Amino acid sequence: MSTEGRKLWALLVGILLVSGPFFPRIPLPVTALSLIMTLWIAAIILNKARQPDKLQRIGLLLLAVLIMSLSFGTLLGRDAGTGFLILLAFLKMLEINGKRDMYIVVYVDYFLIASHFFHAQSPWIAVYVFAAVIYLTSVLILFTDKASTLDTRKRLTMAGRMIFQATPLMLILFLLFPRIPGPLWGLPEDAQAAVTGLGNDMSPGSVSSLIQSEEIAFRVRFEGEIPPHADLYWRGPVFSRYDGQTWRADNTSRHIKVNLIGSESETDIIQYTVTLEPHRRNWLFALNYPTNLQGSGYRLTRELQLLNPKKINSVTRYSVTSDRKLSNYSLFESERLKNLRLPGVGYLNEKTIALARRWRTLAGDDDRRVIEEALRYFREQPFVYTLNPPLLGNNAMDDFLFETQRGFCEHYSSAFVYLARAAGIPARIVAGYQGGEKNPVDQYLIVRQSSAHAWAEVWLDDVGWVRVDPTAAVSPDRIESGIQDAIEERDQLPGILLAGDSIFLKARYHWDSFSYRWDEWVVGFNQDRQFELFRKLGFENADWQGMVIGMVILFILVGAFVGFWIFRQGEGIYQDPVKRAYDRFCYKLAKAGIGRNNTEGPSEYFSRLRGKLAPASAQTAGDIIDRYTVLRYGTAGSPAQQKHFIKRVQNFTARLK
Amino acid sequence: MGTPVKQNARLIDSLDDALSAIGQIILGKEEQVSLALTCLIARGHLLIEDLPGVGKTTLAHVIAHVMGLDFQRIQFTSDLLPTDVLGLSVFDRENNLFEFHPGPIFSNLILADEINRATPKTQSALLEAMEEHQVTVEGTTRPLPDPFFVIATQNPVHQIGTFPLPESQLDRFLLRIHMGYPGQKAERELLSGADRRDMIEQMQVVFDLKKLKLLQSQAQELHVSDALLDYIQAILQFSRNSNSFEFGLSPRGGLALLNAARAWAFISGHDFVVPEHVKAVLPSVVNHRLLAVRGKESDMTAADIISQTVPIP
Structure with a gap:
């Protein structure tokens, strides 16, 4: 195969390697056009087809733009951008003409391979990207390997070695490059595609649909023991407005800042760090009650919700201190009213209200009695905890409480809140996750979407907001041990929850432990993490200016080290002043256009040089080369002779300018 | 001189x-x-x-x-x-x-x-x-x-x-x-x-x-500088590390190259050896010792590859 053909094949493999993983993600027409162009390029390399002429190229470009605008409607954004770039790279391959074009294709490939991280940041992707980068580098080596002395394996080894040698610089950049939290590093908007997770509102079915997902919501590492399963209520969004169908969050009091003061007794304090997978919402999850949060910008609302100023679009890590008891609590009158409100006419659920009123008369002023009555009702009536509840009508609570009596946690919590409000007790729904599975490998908690849950909170004047979980009354197993033991329709649960104690499961835990660390240390390495690292290293007041300075210093150090190493390598050459002078001589002549080929011996060089210099210069140059030959290859001359030689070279090169 | x-x-x-x-x-x-x-x-x-x-x-x-x-x-x-x-x-x-x-x-x-x-x-x-x-x-x-x-x-x-x-x-x-x-x-x-x-x-x-x-003994004593030995070693290293040859030059091959270059320099009337002398004897010394890998620049002999690739230190 010709050298040119080899280079083109290598390029084609490279571009497929880089764009292949995008194909399932980009629209079919884009993939199709890419593959057609692949075949065309292969045909060109095999001399079975000709390169497209100018008209065809313009046609192809228009086709590409047309396909892009039909598929995306834009050329901007993550998906459209990478898709278009892929098409352009293939187009470039079609019109390759000379070395420059080949280099351009490789550089576009480098960019494309990096853009994989827009889509996913898993360790697999990182390994793939590394491998592809090594391959692309080996293609660059192929371009420069003029004597074709290296086969593919040698080139790959060499590229791998180069990448390996670059790792110190990579690490310096990774650790020190300033992470500026803000839109500069943010992903374009279309990257925020829908993900599974809790939504902004809750209606029957919105939690049970999550149960079937084994995706990880977040992982938690506790300082000390993991609290018992029944205590692990991870608070997320709070829903206090009900229209008869859907529970919604109330945002009116969001801007009010709240500081909770806990009882601060040792036994009540739980400290933990959450690594949250992106869920495209603002809220963070915490146990009751988050009193202290490390990190910047987080806020606690009046509804005791933790909010991040921005949507969680990347893996986020935060440390929380929770206190089981609070020492300050209050309820504004507006909040009391809000949490007592029932939906309007048509959705009144009169039977439910009547039931609640009956309990209220029975209990008198004692709110706790009412709650107990309600829980007893759930316990004693034949309620069923199920993933597939029947549909409910306009008076959803009446239907559920008195007729179907089959439901999931959203049914129980909303019915309970409804009953409490009807009985005059301020109540609201809290959504979040309940429980989690312990990873035996690394002693942290994995909370999956399947742990999604909803429960109720009621206001008791002497205590504050108190959690009540009516689901626990119906199905204690759900809270004590987890969803897998509580539900009838086990076959609808994700396999991981049912896998038992198999090797497969152990492997899963090991893998999860690894990807958790990956998320913690690589993907989640943000500004906070960076500062934390530097605090640990003893730099108390690390800021990004300091990091830039540190980065520059480390780069200089690495450069100096490499330079010193090269110098040491080259010492054999440069300990000889005669050789140094001769190199300068050759260098000056090279500037005049008659440089020495480094495989040329002195007399070979002179015979080539002679014709190209003016006779007088040629004479001097000849003398210099003769002297050099004697001094370097004969018995080394005296220092005086060496000095004389150096002097002559200086004179000669001075005149050459 | x-x-x-x-x-x-x-x-x-x-x-x-x-x-x-x-x-x-x-x-x-x-x-x-x-x-x-x-x-x-x-x-x-x-x-x-x-x-x-x-x-x-x-x-x-x-x-x-x-x-x-x-x-x-x-x-x-x-x-x-x-x-x-x-x-x-x-x-x-x-x-x-x-x-x-x-x-x-x-x-x-x-x-x-x-x-x-x-x-x-x-x-x-x-x-x-x-x-x-x-x-x-x-x-x-x-x-x-x-x-x-x-x-x-x-x-x-x-x-x-x-x-x-x-x-x-x-x-x-x-x-x-x-x-x-x-x-x-x-x-x-x-x-x-x-x-x-x-x-x-x-x-x-x-x-x-x-x-x-x-x-014979005079030629044997001809001066060889460190710079020239560097060149010969570079050639030996190249023949062993490069992909162009099935296997590299043996130490005997290295000695052969040195002695031949010496004798050649002696015949040419030099009292020391320069890289050109090495290059002059290179084809006769290495072409029967090195087997160029098949299918690669078939028109280039081992000596061509070496003298065009190995830089003279």
Whole structure:
């Protein structure tokens, strides 16, 4: 195969390697056009087809733009951008003409391979990207390997070695490059595609649909023991407005800042760090009650919700201190009213209200009695905890409480809140996750979407907001041990929850432990993490200016080290002043256009040089080369002779300018 | 330049005489003649690979004559036995004891003609003698004359019933050269001139054994600078690390390169070795030692690849 053909094949493999993983993600027409162009390029390399002429190229470009605008409607954004770039790279391959074009294709490939991280940041992707980068580098080596002395394996080894040698610089950049939290590093908007997770509102079915997902919501590492399963209520969004169908969050009091003061007794304090997978919402999850949060910008609302100023679009890590008891609590009158409100006419659920009123008369002023009555009702009536509840009508609570009596946690919590409000007790729904599975490998908690849950909170004047979980009354197993033991329709649960104690499961835990660390240390390495690292290293007041300075210093150090190493390598050459002078001589002549080929011996060089210099210069140059030959290859001359030689070279090169 | 030149001046003059004398017989092949003498002076052995009739035998003849060496020619055939080369003991009835009859190998210059036609057994008898500079027959070790110079010829066309020397054996030859056809002018002169064999008979002997040995030891002492050793080491490293060759040069190959370059520099009248001398002997030293990897720049020999790739330090 010709050298040119080899280079083109290598390029084609490279571009497929880089764009292949995008194909399932980009629209079919884009993939199709890419593959057609692949075949065309292969045909060109095999001399079975000709390169497209100018008209065809313009046609192809228009086709590409047309396909892009039909598929995306834009050329901007993550998906459209990478898709278009892929098409352009293939187009470039079609019109390759000379070395420059080949280099351009490789550089576009480098960019494309990096853009994989827009889509996913898993360790697999990182390994793939590394491998592809090594391959692309080996293609660059192929371009420069003029004597074709290296086969593919040698080139790959060499590229791998180069990448390996670059790792110190990579690490310096990774650790020190300033992470500026803000839109500069943010992903374009279309990257925020829908993900599974809790939504902004809750209606029957919105939690049970999550149960079937084994995706990880977040992982938690506790300082000390993991609290018992029944205590692990991870608070997320709070829903206090009900229209008869859907529970919604109330945002009116969001801007009010709240500081909770806990009882601060040792036994009540739980400290933990959450690594949250992106869920495209603002809220963070915490146990009751988050009193202290490390990190910047987080806020606690009046509804005791933790909010991040921005949507969680990347893996986020935060440390929380929770206190089981609070020492300050209050309820504004507006909040009391809000949490007592029932939906309007048509959705009144009169039977439910009547039931609640009956309990209220029975209990008198004692709110706790009412709650107990309600829980007893759930316990004693034949309620069923199920993933597939029947549909409910306009008076959803009446239907559920008195007729179907089959439901999931959203049914129980909303019915309970409804009953409490009807009985005059301020109540609201809290959504979040309940429980989690312990990873035996690394002693942290994995909370999956399947742990999604909803429960109720009621206001008791002497205590504050108190959690009540009516689901626990119906199905204690759900809270004590987890969803897998509580539900009838086990076959609808994700396999991981049912896998038992198999090797497969152990492997899963090991893998999860690894990807958790990956998320913690690589993907989640943000500004906070960076500062934390530097605090640990003893730099108390690390800021990004300091990091830039540190980065520059480390780069200089690495450069100096490499330079010193090269110098040491080259010492054999440069300990000889005669050789140094001769190199300068050759260098000056090279500037005049008659440089020495480094495989040329002195007399070979002179015979080539002679014709190209003016006779007088040629004479001097000849003398210099003769002297050099004697001094370097004969018995080394005296220092005086060496000095004389150096002097002559200086004179000669001075005149050459 | 240095004093060694003056010391060697007379030797060099004689060498020039010898070269021009040989040049009168072997026309238009100055480089091959010089390489052959280089080989002799570097105490190596020479392999000439070429078609029959291009003057291989004549070259051996004229060198032997001019350099004052006694000359034996062994025509290798498939039924040639090791004893035919080395000699054997014959029972002497009169004196009632075994008497050793030395074979043709006990000479200064051996022409081992068409070495690839003999069986490996016979070949290796010769190759061992070349390496050891002595032969062991029937338990008695007998030294070979000094200088001892073997010129072997090999027909490159692999005919039926030949045993081409394996690469490992080729390493024992310091240099391998090709004669090639003579040029137009040389051919004409050859056709119109007198019989070469007669001319050799009438030729003056330039060297004797003592002078030749002096020549060899003088060449051996020629100055080699560190810079040049760096170059030779770079070549060795390249041959071992590069992908172009099946395997690299052996340490013996490295010594061969150095000695050949020395002898070449000596013949050229230099009192030290420069990289150009290394490059000049490179094809004859490395091309039979290095096997260029198939399918890669097939028109480039190992020496071409080396001299175009290895930078001169």
